[in-house]
Structure formats: structure tokens, C-alpha cells
Amino acid sequence: MDTHTPTLGLEFESGLTLLEVPSPRSTILHRLVGARLTESATEHDPETNATAYWIDARNTAATQVLYDCVSSDxxxxxxxxxxxxxxxxxxxxxxxxxxxxxxxxxxxxxxNVASLYHDAxxxxxxxxxxxxxxxxTLAELGRVLSCPILVTSADENRADTVAEYAATTLECVRTREGIRLVRSGEEPTDDDGEMGSAIDDTAGYWHGTHWQTTIPYWVDLYGAVAEGQSIVEAYDRGLLEVTA
Amino acid sequence: MSRTDPYAFEFDDGTVREWRLTDRGAEPTLVEDYTPALFVSGPDDALADLRARLESDPKTVETRVERWATDLHEAHVGERSELLRVGCDRVDDVRQLAREIRGVHESGTHAPGTFRLFDVDLEPGFRYCLDRGIDPAPTRELRTLRLELEDRELADGDVSGLRIEDEPVAGEDGGGDPRSALETLRTRLEREDPDVLVVSHGELIPLLSEHATELGFEEDEFHLGRVPGWTQLAGENTYESYGRVGHSPARYRAPGRAIVDTSNSFLWNQSGLAGLEYMVEQTGRPLQEAAWGSIGTLLTSRQIRLARREWAVLAPQNKWEPERFSDLRTLHAADRGGFTFEPKVGFHEDVHEIDFASLYPRIICEHGISPETVDCAHDAGDFVHDSHRVPELGYEVCEHVPEATDGDAAFLPTVLEPLLSDRGDIKARLADDPAEPEASRLRAESGAIKWVLVSCFGYQGYRNAKYGRIECHEAINAYARDVALTAKRRLEDAGWRIVHGIVDSLWVTPREGVEPEPLEAVIDEISADVGIPLEHDGSYEWVCFVPLRDSIPDGPDEGAGAFESGSAGALTKYFGKREAGAYKFRGIELRQRSTPAFVAESQRAFVEALDRERDPEAVCDVLERRLSSLRGGDVDPSALEITTRVSKPLSAYRKRTRTVAALERYERRGIDRQPGQSVRYVVADDDASGPERVRLSFEAGGEYDVDYYATQLVRACESVLSPLGWDRSRIRRALHDGRLLELSAFVD
Amino acid sequence: MGRTNPTYRDALRGLESEWKPMRRALRREYQADFDRLFDRGRTFADAAGYANPTDPERALLLSLALAHEVELRRLRAELEEREQCNDRTAPEERDGRTTAGGDERE
Structure with missing residues (x-):
């Protein structure tokens, strides 16, 4: 078993890839981004332009989680x-x-690419x-730039809509080793075959040379701070006391 | 003599009826030449195409190209866009037309989002005043008439219980019948000719009118408006906001009069007519539309009016503009809240509370925070301009460019400054102790302003705020943190110790063994330094900050209170005694709605004992007496009633809580309890799992669960003594009669 | 709107629950000490939160070291006070006498 790059084995193809995640708070994407940028950091001059874009929805871009996914900020x-x-x-x-x-x-x-489109x-x-x-637009961008575009969805019905535009759909399957990404409709394989790659999401995860703590774990647990409330909403919910 | 502006408006079939207040009543004027309009921005060819299509639309009366700014930043840099103005025959058609432009005309031939729409969702009266430059503030003192029915009477459609100005219309013999109720109302309406009907429920309008018809009143004999007829303006509506279900009732109009539905008027309930009138003036919404507006809606109206008049910026329908892409470090630095000092758990003497008055609005004004200035990064072009940076974040805040707009400051400061200064004036006038009714009017106005000021910061972060930008929200937070830490440093230098602080208020006490600089001088200095007035809010003989419940040390081995940094404090739980003698309680049991009166009153007694004796043992003596009257059955069960709010239907509860037991008993008695309503019960046997666990307030039987309430008492006592390092086992040891408490009172 | 990260206080709670297994395996006499650690971490949550660490665990460790430092200072002060006290009473103790006028050295 390859002990050095368990999370990095997955080579995403260019084009739109849908990742069906178990929850909107899933931190799998953070880890994949961290892994990908770790790989490319050695090849790229950090002074050059941006090389990765994150279009956030539902406050998923927890910076602490992202920093936790890389060995150097x-x-x-x-x-x-x-x-x-x-x-x-x-x-x-x-x-x-x-x-x-x-x-x-x-x-x-x-x-959570489709999530906001279902708001009231x-x-x-x-x-x-x-x-x-x-x-x-995203799918076309992936073709034109020949770069991977990763989108996630935690909702099955919405995932179906997104899948129509995706070149590849990956499911996160819980296995004994943690979460394994597999192509939609295929069985998770035990060896690190071409089908998918394991991401250990138990107590911690192996990152190259050392164990990281599991910030993703408590982000999952508590979530980021609840959706910010306007003071008016806070009042409506009886959370606020104001005296004239 | 120029005519005064109207105060009420009705829209029918492309005409407007304006109502002007006269000395004796109000007079209508019919306006037939009003063309409400929406605006469309988009690429030139797409707009030309759209214009051609709309010209054949019967809802459209005219189309033309006009120059406006599509957002504040565009105005800020002195630019304008060419927009298509689409005039409609009827004001009701605007929304429908907007939907068709995006849903029909755009969707077939252009990419989604090609057309951006403006001035779509304005309330008709507000729109009209905006278009015609009308100030709908009442021009003389308004006459109101209050009409009320109980919820139950309304549900039964029974108008005989009608109350007018708090007086039941039925005679003392109780023999009210619908006819005489309506007769009385008719007389009152004729005699008093009110300008405003203040109704307990909007549904009173159709209910009373329909009853009148049924009872054979002619239309011109009985009418709630100044002329016959009534109209439903909007249907009732259930909406979900932030996971909470809200309900807004249907809205009605009665011609010639403004209607205030008190079941749906935040402002009326907060500030009454005076607050309402003030907000009419400040927002440009006619009285009836101001009455049902939420604070967010009112703030938005004020912004829309200012944007249109002084900035030539239209009101966008949707929030398309996203934040900029930034690096992770910036996001990490920006995306956080205000600064809070951990409370120093314990009993503190000689404590002063000092507040930054209206901190957030003043930061906005002091630093020119506004959607168009924060991170503007604009090419200076013809204008010379300056900028400063937001602490920690590095966002550049551009100075206002006076040449670009009519306003003489950035947008958001212009929205807030008049409110801040009015509030300051009102405060000063109230300080002179004016006579009534002047004083209550001032207080009402001040209350209304306070709400808007309190909201303006959160509103910048609200996702659908028309002129909100998350970057402004973040910048304000960054300044607020900076202000708190600047104040902290100066106070500490001056010999003061900060025992607690939440964003805009600080609690300080003289540092031990130090003669501190006079507080007034220090706060004046800080005010001058940060540009925001810091005020001395109150002096306390003593204040206790309560630890977090799970941070109260337990077990006999614990040397509680010995460690200097002690237990972690709960941010909003404290109690204290003002120098003037009054107590202040926050967050502890007696402030919680669900706490039974006996427990609340006992907790107050604990605090009083602590104040009197300054000795935890003395507090335990009070506890002992309370426990023994509880055991002796001397407590009136009504003082043990617990009131809680039902959050969901009975079937949706998964756990067998006391609320569930209460709901089951209500159900058994055939009484319907809806989410949002309250249940009241006494705990009869907390070990039981079924409905026998509780007893409803109206059910007979005097038994209560002594151990349950004993536990409540001990907890209430623990909240009072925990700041002194006492936990419940220490409390237990201090009781002389060990039989008063079961051991279970000491475990969770 | 906004707020992608948990607050520092929430992060502490997260760390505490993450380490629950350790607490569970601790002998009872150490469990209260373990709980106190996180309490002391919370004592400095205002400052640690303001520092806005990318990794809250580091801020917790620094907070604990700080709490330790505070406690050391307190103990040193107490020790010093006792030593002074001992110095004053020492002569009598040596003589094995107990008199009331222990302050005569002042």
C-alpha cells in the first residue's frame, strides 16, 4: 500500500466534475484543493497570477479548514x-x-453549486x-481552459441536474478507511485502483509527513457561525433586547 | 398659497386619488396623468430589441432612454448608463411587466441576467411620492380612532365585542348586538372623522364592512373610509426567513384614511404614532406603508429615496453584484465579528459601565464607510481624491467625491448622519425634562431612530440589502475592534481594569492599589481619540459576572476562585446594583420567561441577601427558608407555573419533554395549541413520562413536584453564588437541615 | 451573511469534544484538571480570538502556557509573602517560645 500520497492520487480530468458530497458542510473539497495546490506549488512561482478560483456558496470557504489542509500557508x-x-x-x-x-x-x-438557486x-x-x-458556463470554461472544474452538491435531486453538465460524477462513499471517491455507479474498490481514491476522514488524516488535527471535524460538527442575522431578524426571533 | 402635500394615496385603474389634510378633514384630488415606470439596463442592442417588443405591449404606455447610474459606485466615479425607461399604465402592472421582461423577453433570446431591472418592487404610495417629489408627512396633527376585537371574536366573526378607544361598544348590561356596535362605530366615525384607523387586525375592515351590508346598511350609510368602499391591497402571506416561519396578514385600505394594523406594525408597537410620523418624514413612505414596514424596509426606503434624489441611482431589483475575488489571507482577516472581552467572573465593587453611543453608525460616518467607497479602487480620473485603509483588512476606503453627486458625504453616512444628529438633539431636549406630551413624543421619535441605527450595521451584511455590501460590514467590524482595543489601552494606562466588554460597552473598575485618573477625563480623551463619543452609562455599587454553567467547578476538591483567571464567564449573564439602588439583571433565571414566579422571586431574594450581608452563608439561609416552605406545601401553585412557547406541532416533537406532556393535556381537553402559542403548566411529577408529568394552570389539584422545584431553587441560588466560587455542593453543605434536599437536586 | 469560520469559542468547544476520548480514559482524579485546562483556555478567548489564528489549536496551546505563567506568578507572590512571614517569625520559633510580639523586628 502506498503510504505517502493517499489523498493525492486522484488526477482530476479537465472539464466539469461533480462531487456528490454527504453534507453541505463537507470538507472534502478543501482537502482536494489543498492537495492540488500543494502539488502545483512546487512547479509554480507564487508571484505569478492566481491559479485557482473558489466560487463560494453557503459560507463553505472556511479559511481555517483550508489552512489546515496544507503544510504551508x-x-x-x-x-x-x-x-x-x-x-x-x-x-x-x-x-x-x-x-x-x-x-x-x-x-x-x-x-454547493446549485444550492443558492433554490432559495425563496x-x-x-x-x-x-x-x-x-x-x-x-462552468463546463465550457473547463473545456476551453483544459482545467478541472470541481463542483459539489449534497442534495441528490439537485445533483442530478448538475450531473447533466458534468463530464464526470464522483460519489463519496463511506468505507472503513474513510471516505472514498468513486465514479458514479461503481463499487468502491479496496486497492487504490483507477476507480477512485481514499480520503481518510476518521480522527485525522495523513498529510505527507505528519498528522493534522481535524478542524474539518468540528466544522462539520458545529458548522461555521450560523448564518449572520440582521438585527431585525434577531429582533423578530426574540433574540434582541433594545431600549430606547 | 401653495397647496400642501397629500398624506394618503389610492391607486385605481391608472388614476391616483390623493388625500390632502384640511383643517376640518381631508379632501381628495384625482390625478390622471401619472405614469409609473421601471428601468432596464443591458447591452445597447438588447435594449433596442426589448424596446421594440415592449412597444406592442398594452401594459406599456411609453418607452424612452434615460441616463441614470445603475449603482452607487457608478455615481461615485461620475458615470452614468443609458437605461430604458418603461412607463406603465397602471402601477399594479409594474411587477408583471418586470417578470415578463426577464421571464419572456430575455429568456428566449438572451443569456440570463442580460437585463437588470430597477425600480420594480417599490410600494405604490412610496413610488408615487418619489416620482412626484411629494413629502407625505402629515401637515397637521392627526386624529386617530382605535378599533379592537379579541382574536376569538375575530375568528367567530362576532363584531358585538368591538372596542373603540378601549371602550366596549356593548352596554354595561353586556347586551351588545352587531347592529348597535356598527351604529356606535358609524356615529363615532362621523363625529370624529379620523385620519387614521388603528385596528387590532386588518381583517376588521372586511369583517365590519360585510356585517354592515348583511345588516342592511346602505353603502353610503356605513363606510370605514371617507367615501364608501374598501379594497384588499395584499393577501396574507406566510414566509420563511432564516428558518423561522413568519406570517404577515392581509392588508386593506379604506379610502381617505390611513390604516394601521397593530398586529402587523413593528413601528406602531415600538413608538406609536409619533414614531410613525417621524419615519414617514425620514423615509418618504406614506403613513400606511410606513406602518407595516419592517425596520429593514424603512431603512431601505430611506436609502432608495436618497439614492434617487441626490445620487441619480435607481433601486436595483435583485442583488447581482458579488464581492470581489480576494486572497485567502484577506478573507481570513475580514470574516469575523466584533471584539468581546471575557467577563471576569466574580463579585466586583465600584464598577462603571461606559458605552460608545451608536458605535456602528458613527464608525460609518467617521470613516466614510459606504458601498461605493470601500475597496473602490477607482481610477481617479478627473477628480482628485484621497483614501485611507481599514485596520487589519487593508481595504482602501475612498474619500467621497463631491463633484460626482449632489450629496456632500459618502452615501451611507448621508443616510445615517441626520438620524444621529436628530437623536442627539432629542437626547439633549429630553435632558431638560420637557412636559408631556412633548416628552413622550420625543421618546417615541428617539426609539424609532434607535431601531434604524441599530439595524443599519446588520443590514449591510443582509444578503438582499439593496445597497448592502459584505465588505462594508467587515470594515465596520474591523473599526469596531480597533476602537475597543484603543479604549482598553487608554483605560488601562489610566489605572482602570476592564472586567467585561461587549463590542460597544465596557465595564471598568479601579485597578487594585491604584488611584485611577478620573473616569470622565479618560472617556473624553478616548472619545476625541477615536472620534466616537464614549459615554458614562452607569455606576454600580457592585456587579457579579456569572460563569458558564459547565464552567462552575464542582467536587469538594476544587479550590474554586483561587486561580486568578478563574472560570470562564458567560458573556451575557450578570447582575448588579446601581449606585442609585436599583438592581440590574441580565441573562439569569429571573430574566427568563419560562422561570416560575416563585423561583424568580426567590432569586431576587438571594441577590438582596447577598447585597445586604455580602456573605454566601446568608444567601443559603434564605434558600433554606424557601426550600422549607416549598416542602411544607406553602407555595401557591400558580407561582410555580412554567410558561413556554410551543415551537412545533405536538406530532413533530421527538422527545418526551414537559411541553409535550402539556400539549397532550391540552389535546385531551380539546384545546388547540399552535406553534408560536404558549403553554402554562405546573410540574406535578417529573419522573412520570406521560401527560401526568404536568398539570395545566386551569386544572384542579394542588400537588406539585417538590424535588423538581427544589432543584430549580438550588440552580437559581447557584447562579447568584457561582460568581463567588460557590457551587451547588458547597451550597448543600451550608444548609443546616440536610433533609430539605434530595441528592438529586445536585446533579444535572 | 459571511462567517465561514466558527468563532474561536466554538473552535475551543470543538477541540474539547475532539479530545473527549482522552478525558474518558483519564483516571478520575485528573478529569477535573483536564476540564480546567479548557476553562483556562477560554479565559483568554478574547485575546486569542482577536489574534485570529489560522489554526485555533496553536492559540489554545499558547493560552494554556499563558495561564500557566499567570499561576506561576501568583504562586511566586504567595511564596514570597510566606517567606517574608517566616523570616519574621523565625527567631521565636528557634527559641521555641510563643510570644505575641512577633513584629519587633520591623
Missing amino acids: RTLESLRVARAFTAYQHHSLVRRVTRQAGPETELIVAP DLPEWEREGLLAAALE
Whole structure:
């Protein structure tokens, strides 16, 4: 068994890859980004342009988790993050990436890619079209730049929509060794075969030369801070006391 | 003589009826030439294409190209875009047309998001005032008439219980019938000719009107408005916001009068008519539309009006503009909250509470934080401009460019400054102890302002805030942290010790063995330094900060309180005695709604004993007496009632809680309890798992579960003594009569 | 809106529960000491949170070292006080007498 690169074996193909994750708070994507940028950091001059983009939804881009996934903070210097809080913003970010990304871009990720498009503030009639446009743009971007575009979805029904645009769909399957990524519809294999790669998500995970603690574990457990509330909402929920 | 501006508006079939207040009542004017409009931005060819399509749409009366700024930043850098203005015949058509532009005209031929829409979701009255430059603030004192029905009467459609100005219309003999109720109401309406109907429920409008018709009143004989007729403006609506289900009732209008539905008016309930009128003035929303607006809605209206008038910026329909891509380090630094000092658990004497008044709005004004200035990074172009950086984050905040807009400061500061200064004036006037009703009017206005000021910061971070930007929210937080730490340093230098602090308020006490500099001088210095007034809010003889429940040390081996940094404190649990003598309680049991009166009152007695004797043993003596009256059955069961809110239907509860037991008893008695309503019960036998665990307040039987309430008493006592390092086993040892408590009172 | 990371206080709770197995295996007499560790970590949560570490565990360790330092200072002060006290009472003790006027050396 290969003990040195258990998380890094997976070579993502260029184009859109859907990762079906067990929960919106899954930190698998963080680890994959960390692993990918660790690999490329040796080849790239950190002074050059951004090489990876993270289009965030639902406050997934926990910086502590990302830093925990790399042995040196510098590894993440080429990552650019922007958060969307509405589907409109998400769609705009996807379009913005098409303008900013270039040949040097190695990776684009969009966790919970379909999630915001199901919020109540987006009218029913607009959802499908806006999401389709975002996914199509991402898929096209993957083809044009020949770089992997990783998106995740924790919701099965939405995952089906996303899968229509994805070149590859990977499922996260829980095994005794941890979580294993397998191509959709295939059985998890025990050897580190071509089918998938294991990510140990038990107490900690092996990272090259040392054990990291499991910040992802408590992010899963507690989540990031609850969705920020406006003071008005806080009042509506009886959380606030204000005296004139 | 110029005519005064109207205060109420009705929209029918492309016409507007304005109502102007006169000395004796109000007079209508019909306006037929009003064309409400929405605006569309997009690429030139797409707009031209859209224009051609819309010209054949019967809802559209005119289309033309106008120059406006599509966001604050565009205005800030002195640019404008060409937008298509689409005029509609009827104000009700605007939303439908907007939906068709995006859903039909865009979706077939253009990429989603090609067209951005503006001025779509404005309330009709507000839109009209905005378009016509009308100030809908009432021009004379308003006459109100309050109409109320109980929930039950409303549900039964029984109008005989109607109360007008708190007086039941039914006679003393209770023989009220619907006809005489309506007769009385009709007389009152005719005699008083109110400008505002303040109703307990909006549904009173159709209910009363329909009853009148059924009882044979002619239409011109009985009408709630100044002329016959009534209209439903919006249906009732259940919405979900942040995982909580809310409900907004249907809205109605009665011509010529403004309706305030008190079941759906935050502002009325907070600040009454005076607060409402103030907000009409500050937002430009006519009274009726201001009444049902949430604070966020009111703040948005104020922003929309300012943006349109002084910045030539239209109100975007949706939030398309995302934050910029930034590196991880920036995100890591920016994405966090305000600064909170850990409370020093313990009993502190000579404590002063000092507050930064309106900290967030003042940071916004002091540092020019605004959606168009933060991280603006604009090419200076023709304008000379300056900038400064946000501490820790490095966001550049661009100075306002006076040449670019009519305003003389950045946008958000312009929204807030008048409110801050009004509030300051009001405070000063109240300090002079004015007579009523002046004083209550000032307090109401001040209350209304306070709410808007409190909201403005959170609102910057609200995802659908029309002019909100997360970067502003982050910048404000960064400044707030900086302010807190600057104040801390100065206070410590001056010989003061900070015992607690939450964002904008600090609790300080003289450092032991030091003669501190006078507090007033220090806070003046800090105010001048950070540019935000720091105020001395109160002086306390003593204050206790309570530790987190699971941080109260237990076990006899624990040398509690010995370690200087002690137990971790709960951020919002404390109690103290003001120098003037009054107690202040926060977060402890007696402030919690669910705490039974006996326990709450006992806890107050514990605090009083602590104040009197300054000795935990003395507090335990009080506990001992309370426990013995509990054991002796001397406590009135009604003082043991627990009130809790039902959060979901009975069937949705998974655990067998006391609330579930109570709900089962209600169900057994055929009484319906909905989520959001309260249940009241006494714990009869906490070991039981079925409905016999509790007894409802109206059920007979005097038994209560002594051990359960004894535990509650001990906990309440522990909250009071835990700041002194006492835990429940120490409390137990201090009791003389060991039989008063089961051991179970000491375990969780 | 915003807030991708848990607050530092939440992170501490996370770390505490992550190390629950260790607590479980500890002999009872050490469990209270173990709990106190995290309590002392929380005592400096304001400052540690402000430092905004990318890895909260490091901030916890530094907080614990700091708590240790505070305790040492307190113990040193106490020791010093006792030593002074002992110095004063020492002559009488040597003589095996117990008189009331122990302050005559001042």
C-alpha cells in the first residue's frame, strides 16, 4: 500500500466534475484543493497570477479548514475566493471567472453549486434557467481552459441536474478507511485502483509527513457561525433586547 | 398659497386619488396623468430589441432612454448608463411587466441576467411620492380612532365585542348586538372623522364592512373610509426567513384614511404614532406603508429615496453584484465579528459601565464607510481624491467625491448622519425634562431612530440589502475592534481594569492599589481619540459576572476562585446594583420567561441577601427558608407555573419533554395549541413520562413536584453564588437541615 | 451573511469534544484538571480570538502556557509573602517560645 500520497492520487480530468458530497458542510473539497495546490506549488512561482478560483456558496470557504489542509500557508497564496450569498451573485461570479481565468488557471471549484438557486428569494420561473446558464458556463470554461472544474452538491435531486453538465460524477462513499471517491455507479474498490481514491476522514488524516488535527471535524460538527442575522431578524426571533 | 402635500394615496385603474389634510378633514384630488415606470439596463442592442417588443405591449404606455447610474459606485466615479425607461399604465402592472421582461423577453433570446431591472418592487404610495417629489408627512396633527376585537371574536366573526378607544361598544348590561356596535362605530366615525384607523387586525375592515351590508346598511350609510368602499391591497402571506416561519396578514385600505394594523406594525408597537410620523418624514413612505414596514424596509426606503434624489441611482431589483475575488489571507482577516472581552467572573465593587453611543453608525460616518467607497479602487480620473485603509483588512476606503453627486458625504453616512444628529438633539431636549406630551413624543421619535441605527450595521451584511455590501460590514467590524482595543489601552494606562466588554460597552473598575485618573477625563480623551463619543452609562455599587454553567467547578476538591483567571464567564449573564439602588439583571433565571414566579422571586431574594450581608452563608439561609416552605406545601401553585412557547406541532416533537406532556393535556381537553402559542403548566411529577408529568394552570389539584422545584431553587441560588466560587455542593453543605434536599437536586 | 469560520469559542468547544476520548480514559482524579485546562483556555478567548489564528489549536496551546505563567506568578507572590512571614517569625520559633510580639523586628 502506498503510504505517502493517499489523498493525492486522484488526477482530476479537465472539464466539469461533480462531487456528490454527504453534507453541505463537507470538507472534502478543501482537502482536494489543498492537495492540488500543494502539488502545483512546487512547479509554480507564487508571484505569478492566481491559479485557482473558489466560487463560494453557503459560507463553505472556511479559511481555517483550508489552512489546515496544507503544510504551508503559502501554498494557498494563489487561491482566490469570492462568496455568493444570492443565486444572482453566484451567477455573476461564474461570469466573472470567465473574464479573470486564463491559461495559468489550474483549478476552479464551486461548492454547493446549485444550492443558492433554490432559495425563496429567487422566483420559481427563474431558477432552472439561471442555474443551467451557470453550469453551462462552468463546463465550457473547463473545456476551453483544459482545467478541472470541481463542483459539489449534497442534495441528490439537485445533483442530478448538475450531473447533466458534468463530464464526470464522483460519489463519496463511506468505507472503513474513510471516505472514498468513486465514479458514479461503481463499487468502491479496496486497492487504490483507477476507480477512485481514499480520503481518510476518521480522527485525522495523513498529510505527507505528519498528522493534522481535524478542524474539518468540528466544522462539520458545529458548522461555521450560523448564518449572520440582521438585527431585525434577531429582533423578530426574540433574540434582541433594545431600549430606547 | 401653495397647496400642501397629500398624506394618503389610492391607486385605481391608472388614476391616483390623493388625500390632502384640511383643517376640518381631508379632501381628495384625482390625478390622471401619472405614469409609473421601471428601468432596464443591458447591452445597447438588447435594449433596442426589448424596446421594440415592449412597444406592442398594452401594459406599456411609453418607452424612452434615460441616463441614470445603475449603482452607487457608478455615481461615485461620475458615470452614468443609458437605461430604458418603461412607463406603465397602471402601477399594479409594474411587477408583471418586470417578470415578463426577464421571464419572456430575455429568456428566449438572451443569456440570463442580460437585463437588470430597477425600480420594480417599490410600494405604490412610496413610488408615487418619489416620482412626484411629494413629502407625505402629515401637515397637521392627526386624529386617530382605535378599533379592537379579541382574536376569538375575530375568528367567530362576532363584531358585538368591538372596542373603540378601549371602550366596549356593548352596554354595561353586556347586551351588545352587531347592529348597535356598527351604529356606535358609524356615529363615532362621523363625529370624529379620523385620519387614521388603528385596528387590532386588518381583517376588521372586511369583517365590519360585510356585517354592515348583511345588516342592511346602505353603502353610503356605513363606510370605514371617507367615501364608501374598501379594497384588499395584499393577501396574507406566510414566509420563511432564516428558518423561522413568519406570517404577515392581509392588508386593506379604506379610502381617505390611513390604516394601521397593530398586529402587523413593528413601528406602531415600538413608538406609536409619533414614531410613525417621524419615519414617514425620514423615509418618504406614506403613513400606511410606513406602518407595516419592517425596520429593514424603512431603512431601505430611506436609502432608495436618497439614492434617487441626490445620487441619480435607481433601486436595483435583485442583488447581482458579488464581492470581489480576494486572497485567502484577506478573507481570513475580514470574516469575523466584533471584539468581546471575557467577563471576569466574580463579585466586583465600584464598577462603571461606559458605552460608545451608536458605535456602528458613527464608525460609518467617521470613516466614510459606504458601498461605493470601500475597496473602490477607482481610477481617479478627473477628480482628485484621497483614501485611507481599514485596520487589519487593508481595504482602501475612498474619500467621497463631491463633484460626482449632489450629496456632500459618502452615501451611507448621508443616510445615517441626520438620524444621529436628530437623536442627539432629542437626547439633549429630553435632558431638560420637557412636559408631556412633548416628552413622550420625543421618546417615541428617539426609539424609532434607535431601531434604524441599530439595524443599519446588520443590514449591510443582509444578503438582499439593496445597497448592502459584505465588505462594508467587515470594515465596520474591523473599526469596531480597533476602537475597543484603543479604549482598553487608554483605560488601562489610566489605572482602570476592564472586567467585561461587549463590542460597544465596557465595564471598568479601579485597578487594585491604584488611584485611577478620573473616569470622565479618560472617556473624553478616548472619545476625541477615536472620534466616537464614549459615554458614562452607569455606576454600580457592585456587579457579579456569572460563569458558564459547565464552567462552575464542582467536587469538594476544587479550590474554586483561587486561580486568578478563574472560570470562564458567560458573556451575557450578570447582575448588579446601581449606585442609585436599583438592581440590574441580565441573562439569569429571573430574566427568563419560562422561570416560575416563585423561583424568580426567590432569586431576587438571594441577590438582596447577598447585597445586604455580602456573605454566601446568608444567601443559603434564605434558600433554606424557601426550600422549607416549598416542602411544607406553602407555595401557591400558580407561582410555580412554567410558561413556554410551543415551537412545533405536538406530532413533530421527538422527545418526551414537559411541553409535550402539556400539549397532550391540552389535546385531551380539546384545546388547540399552535406553534408560536404558549403553554402554562405546573410540574406535578417529573419522573412520570406521560401527560401526568404536568398539570395545566386551569386544572384542579394542588400537588406539585417538590424535588423538581427544589432543584430549580438550588440552580437559581447557584447562579447568584457561582460568581463567588460557590457551587451547588458547597451550597448543600451550608444548609443546616440536610433533609430539605434530595441528592438529586445536585446533579444535572 | 459571511462567517465561514466558527468563532474561536466554538473552535475551543470543538477541540474539547475532539479530545473527549482522552478525558474518558483519564483516571478520575485528573478529569477535573483536564476540564480546567479548557476553562483556562477560554479565559483568554478574547485575546486569542482577536489574534485570529489560522489554526485555533496553536492559540489554545499558547493560552494554556499563558495561564500557566499567570499561576506561576501568583504562586511566586504567595511564596514570597510566606517567606517574608517566616523570616519574621523565625527567631521565636528557634527559641521555641510563643510570644505575641512577633513584629519587633520591623
